[in-house]
Amino acid sequence: MEYIIWQTDQPINKGRFIIQGELGRGGFGITYKAKEPNTGKLYAIKTLNQRMQRENDFAEQQVKFINEALTMKGFDHRHILKVNEVIQEGELFGVVMEYINGVTLFEYVQKKGQLLETEALLYIDQIGQALEYIHQKGHLHRDIKPQNILLRQNQQEAVLIDFGLTRSIATQSMTQSRTEGYAPIEQYRRKGNFGSHTDVYALAATLYYLLTADGLKAEEEIYPVPALNRKYDDEPLPEPRSYNSRISQRVNDAILQGMALEPEERTPTVLQFRKNLGLVVTSVPTPQRQHERITPPPNVSEEGGLKSAVGMDYSKLRDLLAAGKWQEANEETERVMLAVAKREGNGLLNVEDIDNFPCVDLRTIDQLWVKYSNGRFGFSVQKRIYQSLGGTREYNEKIWEAFGEKVGWRKGGDWFYSDITYDIKAPSAHFPCVVCDDFWGDLGKYCFRGNEGVCLFSRVETCKV
Known part of the structure; x- marks a missing residue:
């Protein structure tokens, strides 16, 4: 047969659909946007x-293509593209799917740049849940990558697409089709140790990309480092934090474990990967039953993935930081922290408040400061400086004073609050500067005192911020 390309305004399937144009092309398929005149609904047809x-x-190949469609048609999950039916136009079959008005994660990151950790984790959590569902159905996706994840417009909702490489988990002899940078080493072998860990590697690599891509690198070279290069060329996989210091240690470590080269050393399941990222909480086992409790959907602002364990709205803090209004942002940081700790009436945070401060909120506040100061300010920056001076959870007056001098909270042997420098040129780690004690009254308020400061950095360490 001569190859067939459907044209714009072409009716197909006896006029049931009208082609509106192309949506995209891949190695195997081509996807069209189509309209159903009788209902006015839009569909994607591949x-x-x-x-x-x-x-x-x-x-x-068409038989395999139709079988793929039938496999997908059996999936019913909010984060998996919905397949409606298979149609035929002449000798060519088409798969009718829901039409999603949006962009791929790859396109999104190319335009926006590295994502805030909270936003990246939101999408990875959604796709992770979709993968768990697929694995429970006895299938592997085998082609997780930013290009195969769509974002619904203005909804912060990720949807997994393109199941062209999907296979049964029970199959141990598979085609060697793969995407460089996201495929684990077993996908370079026709027979190998395939399992849920195969998709874990690609999901971890996707998170790696979301947090480290700079927009140009992804176009100029294969990224992340392909598994084949790592194994046979001894090319190391740089840890994510080497590209982006804002990444928390917990997420950094979870990605590296999820991308372990050999299957036996890798995080075994998507559920465990989500646990390692802090997205799943294991409930206390009872004599009758042990079960997992998935953390409830986070409170997320309209944009930016601003998570909070107590429903705090961080959009104002984000906007102030984005505008470089450091004094107002510092005051807003103090306000939200007091509100989260339920200490508005007292106006001060004590050691107990800090020890119990929600990790998700601490992480959100820190990442906002780090992001909009280009890594200059933030609790995590303060913690690293404090630890570099030999600081631990045990309060040491000399170390604390040295820290105060280093970050500009102390000059000439005096601590201060009113003379804080509200400028991006302030010393590194100068902000946030939250009042935790007013022992000297209005003339002597200053940033975290020794005990509270040491406690804060301990909490930052515990939360792996």
Whole structure:
């Protein structure tokens, strides 16, 4: 047969659909935007592309293509693209799917740059849940990557697409199709140790990209480092934090474990990967039953993925920091921290408040400061400086005073609050500067005193911020 390309305004399936144009092309398929005139609804319709149509085994490939569609049609999950039916136009079959008005995660990051950790984790959590569902159904996706994840417009909702490489978990002899940078080492082998860990590698690599991509690198070279290069060329995989210091240690370590080269050393399941990221809480086992409790959906602002364990709205803090209004942002930081700790009436945070401060809120506040100061300010920056001076949870007056001098909270042997320098040129780690004690009254308020400061950095360490 001569290869077929559907044209704009072309009616297909006896006029049931009208082609509106192309949505995209891949190695195997081409996807069209189509309208159903009777209802006015928009759909995405995928067919095999010209290259596949020219192949001698095209008929066999169409059967596989239809089987893929039938597999997807059996999936019913909010974060998996919905397949409606299979249609035929002449010799060409098409898969009718829901139309999603949005962009891929790859396109989103290319335009926006590195994502805030909270936002990246939101999407990874959603796709992770979709993968758990697929694995429970007995299948592997085998092609998780930013290009195969769509974001619904203005909804902060990720949807997994393209199941062209999906196979049964029970199958241990698979095609060697793969995407460099996201495929684990077993996908370079026809027979190998395949399992849920295979998709874990690609999901971890996707998170790696979301947190470290700079927009240009992804176009100029294969990124992250392909598994084949790591194994046979001894090319190391740089830890994510080497590209982005804002990444928490917990997430950094979870990504590296999820991308362990050999399957036996890798995080075994998506559920465990989500646990390692702090997205799943294990409930206390009872004599009758042990079960997992998935953390409830986080409170997320309209944009930016601003998580809070208590429903705090961090959009004002984000906007102030984005505008470089450091004094107002510092005051807003103090306000939200007091509100989260339920200490508005007292106006001060004590050691107990800090010890019990929600990790998710501490992480959100820190990441906002780090992001908009280009890594200059933030609790995590303060913690690293404090620890570099030999600081621990045990309060040491000399170390604390040295820290105060280093970050500009102390000059000439005196601590201060009113003379804080509200400028991006302030010393590194100068902010946030939250009042935790007013022992000297209005003339002597200053940033975290020794005990509270040491406690804060301990909490930052515990929360792996």
